[in-house]
Amino acid sequence: MALLAALRGPFARLGRATVFNLAGVLLQLLPLLLLVEPWLFFPDPRAVPEVQLTVCGPLLLVIYVTGALTAVQRRRFAALAGVDIPLLPAERRRPTLRGAMNWLRSGGTWRQVSYHLLLGPLVSCGTVVTVVLWAWGAFAGTALVWMWGVPPEQWPKFLRTSTEAVYIDASGLAALLLAVWLTFVVVRLDTRAALALLGPSRAEQLTRRVEDLTESRAAAVDAADAERRRIERDLHDGAQQRLVSLAVNLGIARATLTDLPDEARQVIDQAHREAKEAIDELNNLVRGLHPAVLDDRGLDAALSGIAARGPLPVRLRVDVPRRLAPTVEAVAYFTVSEALANITKHAPGASRADVTVEIHDGTLRVAVADDGPGGADPAHGSGLAGLARRAASVDGALTISSPAGGPTVISVELPCAVSP
16 A cells, blocks of 8 residues: 555656646637737738737737736646745735726736746647657557557558567657656746746735735734733723722721721731832833823823923923824833933933924924933943834834933934824
8 A cells, every 4th residue: 555655646746747737738828829810810911900900909918818817827826736826916906997007017917928928838838748748658658569459551651560669669668758757847847937927026025025024013013002001901990999999998997996006006007008109109000001191181191291290390392283093102102201211310410301292294203302411322221222122113213312411312203193
């Protein structure tokens, strides 16, 4: 059984390759037949309409049916060779008049036309040669066999002796071996030509890959932002409410249970203070994940809250007339929050900060400036590098100007997508 399976594999591959080549002959010769057919009716065109009909008409017809021929070829490659030929970028769009014009101007369209008019017919010629070799190999390779069953007077003129039959048998076996080799060669050539001409080019594939990566990255960013929102809601509605209830109960116990020993009252007082500190820490954590005010009232109100809580005077100017995409608003919010925190920690001489948020030419521009000593360097800290990565997650860009002696200006430009 193992020997039969080992022998069946090559023959199965040869059979699939042969069927693949034979199925492509009619498709690959059809464009040439369309070009030749008018000459059967006008073998000697002289008038201008006859010339146009015999030359331009068939060519336009081939261009018109190029899309259908390419679709059928894709199905042939997928079903018989297991090769997936991607669609061209112009074919992915809806079939509108403008899309048809873009399809005609596309270089991929003319690559498809060149396959159907040039390389396809050449490959089909290889298939025809293969069929001839198979036929001759089947006839000549069995010369000795059918000589025994055919009367000598019916033998071909070129075959009169057994020695000649041996030579013909050898040529037939050689033709069979050549036919096997040529069958697979035709499959490889046809596959390479189809992938290069019927599908997108290398540049188009890279462009499509970049688009796919951009979409997947945007989806990942949105998913991470949605997860932060979920965690913020769970903490706010769950753990935070429990801590508030605990602090309230401890406060009631401290106020009402006046006859307790001093040691017990000290324990209640300490637990009450720790509960309130835990609530404050949890509030800061929730705001760090995703502030609820950003969803409820927008970027202006959320940034106003940051400016009011900061230890430095902050002059805030927000000129954003409409709501933006949630991800862009979140990046802008956390950029300002982190930049103000960096001023507090790393610019001890700063006395104030200026925050400007505005939309200009379809871009959200965020600028945070301080009058500190300057010298900020992204290479010597993770805070500024984190801001750059956060901005890059939505195709934004961050620039830093911080000469020695100040001032320091952190600018972020974000693509301004409107919230649905």
